[in-house]
Amino acid sequence: MRNCESIDLLLTPYVDGEIPSGERPAVEEHLRRCDPCRARVAAERAVRSLIQARRSALAADCAPPGLRDACARAAEAAAWSAVPAPATGWKRRLVPLALAASLVVAVAGAFLYQLTASSATILAAELAADHVKCFAINDVFDTHQSRTAVERSMAAGFGWPARLPPQPEAVGLELVGARPCLYGEGRAAHIMYRYHGRPVSLFMLPDTIRQDAVISVLGHECAIWSEGDRTFVMISREPRNDMRRIASFVHASLR
Amino acid sequence: MRIRRAPRPDAAARAPHDGKAGPAAAGPTSPHAAAFEAGVLGELDSLYRTALRLTRNQADAEDLVQDTVLRAFRASARFDPGSNLRAWLFTILHNAARNRVRDRARETVTADSDIVERAMDAPPPAAGNLETPESLLIREALAPDLRAAIDALPEAYREAVWLRDVEEFTYTEIAEMLSIPPGTVMSRISRGRRMLFDRLHHLSPVNA
Numbered sequence: 001m002r003n004c005e006s007i008d009l010l011l012t013p014y015v016d017g018e019i020p021s022g023e024r025p026a027v028e029e030h031l032r033r034c035d036p037c038r039a040r041v042a043a044e045r046a047v048r049s050l051i052q053a054r055r056s057a058l059a060a061d062c063a064p065p066g067l068r069d070a071c072a073r074a075a076e077a078a079a080w081s082a083v084p085a086p087a088t089g090w091k092r093r094l095v096p097l098a099l100a101a102s103l104v105v106a107v108a109g110a111f112l113y114q115l116t117a118s119s120a121t122i123l124a125a126e127l128a129a130d131h132v133k134c135f136a137i138n139d140v141f142d143t144h145q146s147r148t149a150v151e152r153s154m155a156a157g158f159g160w161p162a163r164l165p166p167q168p169e170a171v172g173l174e175l176v177g178a179r180p181c182l183y184g185e186g187r188a189a190h191i192m193y194r195y196h197g198r199p200v201s202l203f204m205l206p207d208t209i210r211q212d213a214v215i216s217v218l219g220h221e222c223a224i225w226s227e228g229d230r231t232f233v234m235i236s237r238e239p240r241n242d243m244r245r246i247a248s249f250v251h252a253s254l255r
Numbered sequence: 256m257r258i259r260r261a262p263r264p265d266a267a268a269r270a271p272h273d274g275k276a277g278p279a280a281a282g283p284t285s286p287h288a289a290a291f292e293a294g295v296l297g298e299l300d301s302l303y304r305t306a307l308r309l310t311r312n313q314a315d316a317e318d319l320v321q322d323t324v325l326r327a328f329r330a331s332a333r334f335d336p337g338s339n340l341r342a343w344l345f346t347i348l349h350n351a352a353r354n355r356v357r358d359r360a361r362e363t364v365t366a367d368s369d370i371v372e373r374a375m376d377a378p379p380p381a382a383g384n385l386e387t388p389e390s391l392l393i394r395e396a397l398a399p400d401l402r403a404a405i406d407a408l409p410e411a412y413r414e415a416v417w418l419r420d421v422e423e424f425t426y427t428e429i430a431e432m433l434s435i436p437p438g439t440v441m442s443r444i445s446r447g448r449r450m451l452f453d454r455l456h457h458l459s460p461v462n463a
Contacts, residue, residue, distance in 0.1 A: 009438055012445040016419075018426070043452035044445060046393055050401060050455070051420040057398035058405075058421055063303035067317045071299060071324040075292045078328035119318060125325055218329070 002026055004037055011037060015044045070126075077129030077218050124215045124222035124233065130190065131201040131220065131235045145177035150191060153178055158189050158206055160230065163255035171249040172196055195246065200236040202250060214244060223247035227254075287336060294340045295327050301341070301422060302348055308417050309352045311406050319355065323348045342424065346432045349414070393455040404454045412447030419444050 007030045013019040014027050031038045051058065063071075145153075147164050154162035168175060176192040176199075189204040208231040213224045221243040223234045232254070234247045302323060306316035326347050327334075334343055396404075405413055418424045418432070419440075426444075430437040 009441060012441040013426075015448075040445070040449060044448040047416075047448040047451045047455070048420055050393055050396060051416075053394075054396075054398040054401050055421060058402060059301075059304055061300075061304040061307055063299040063320065064313075064317065067303065067320060068296070068299055070321055071296060074321065074325050074328060075296065078325075078331070119322065122318075122321055122325065217325075 002030055004030075004034060007037065011041055012044065015041055015048060073129060074125060077125060077132070120210060120213050120224060121215055121217055123210075124217045124220075124224065124235070127188075127201070127203050127233050128218045128220040128222060128235050130203075131199065145175070147175055150175065150178040154189055154191075154204070158204065160189070160204060160206065161255075162204075164191070165250055165253035167253075168193065168250075171246055173200065173246065173250075195236060195238060195242075198236065198238070200234065200238070200246065203233040203235070205231040205233070214240065214247075216240070225251055227251075288331075290336070291331055291334070291340075295324060295344065298341055298344050299324075302344060305345065305348060305417060305422060306352070308405065308413060309348075309410070315355075319348065319352055322351045322355075326351060339428070342428045342432060345418070345422070345424070349432050393452065396455045396458065400455065400458055401451075404451050404458075407454065408447055408450055412443050412450060415440060415443035416447035416451065420448075 007027060010019055010023055010027050014024070019027060031041060147166070151162045151164060154160045164175070165171075165173070172195050174194045176194055178189060178191045187206065189206075191202040191204070193200040193202065207229055209226045209229060210224050210231045212226070213222075215222045215224065220235050220237055221240050223243055225232055225247070232251070234243070234250060236243060236246070238246070299320065302320050303316060306319040306323075307313065310316045310319055323344065327344055330347070334340065405417065408416070414433070415429065418429045419426075424432070426437045426440050429440045433440070
């Protein structure tokens with residue numbers, strides 16, 4: 001008879017019915033003579049049967065609807081951000097997307113502010129998704145707002161006495177406009193710029209403090225910083241070094 | 256320079272992939288991307304309940320699943336459409352969970368060495384129990400007791416038993432998922448089941 005040690009690794013596959021058929025007689029012979037191994041097999045088998053009998057109850061936990069929405073949004077964001085950028089003319093790229101944008105926005109309303117609270121990457125990914133979508137919409141509506149108009153809407157909408165960089169062109173930025181962002185059910189501000197004709201977003205999240213970071217997510221570079229009790233997130237598809245330079249400029253000249 | 260990189264970027268940001276290519280690269284409407292997306296979203300319930308067992312906490316489980324889904328989309332270029340999407344997603348879930356544990360430094364990853372395996376060795380059930388079929392001793396245990404007993408297992412055993420007996424992966428799939436040899440998978444399943452037996456056995460009114 002083979003000893004316990006040599007049979008040890010065959011016992012669990014034996015319980016699971018996955019033992020090579022050639023080995024089965026040796027295991028059964030051993031079990032007839034060895035109480036401890038027989039007890040082990042019986043215990044494992046009892047637990048396996050019990051779990052199988054209770055499997056439907058154990059597996060009854062379903063992903064909460066909010067999580068499902070958030071994951072669907074991540075899927076959308078991945079698909080959108082993966083659309084290849086042409087060498088020139090981001091407008092041309094956005095025009096075909098714009099038709100679909102209204103559909104995307106319709107499902108984008110339910111937002112899981114809470115879920116993203118603990119992860120800078122998830123925050124950045126969610127905002128990158130909104131960055132792509134908001135610019136698609138802006139192209140349709142052809143918004144062009146002045147700096148003072150944007151500052152007024154920040155003060156009125158978010159209680160933020162904003163002073164935007166007075167000379168954004170110094171770093172190659174051109175102001176497009178602002179809108180309340182889908183993120184956090186309208187609790188975040190979204191200020192849109194162009195950088196050499198390509199979209200750059202500045203988000204402001206009130207009552208939020210984050211650690212400074214620069215994160216790559218979904219094909220975008222995201223610079224995060226906090227000032228007082230506001231967190232700012234700047235997002236674009238520019239190279240990281242350009243993004244650092246732009247974000248640094250905005251960080252320094254924004255009030 | 257006031258913008259700086261965080262000392263410990265989130266685990267997902269460290270994934271060795273630029274996230275710019277993949278099945279989704281063909282655009283939102285490509286059939287590959289659509290099938291990939293549907294496949295991922297179709298596993299959410301499984302991923303969530305497994306994440307619940309790994310974290311034992313609903314908020315952490317939701318965060319872990321969202322992290323897993325983001326990683327999956329970022330890494331979609333590395334997924335071979337002909338291979339097992341479900342096993343691939345669970346691999347990502349496992350790695351995301353391990354990184355989170357490491358990042359938070361709240362727990363150590365247990366039972367990766369033989370020493371720990373041996374230290375955790377439970378004695379076999381007493382030979383005196385052989386008169387009664389073991390299943391009789393625990394078969395009255397209800398799902399909540401069973402779930403609580405599973406949650407009380409050390410993580411390595413909890414994960415192995417769950418993946419095998421609830422999610423019904425093969426030893427080979429689990430071994431690849433956890434990056435451990437198949438023999439270790441089997442010994443963790445075995446040890447985990449025996450620990451469960453001991454706990455449930457003591458809960459049983461006959462034995463209490």
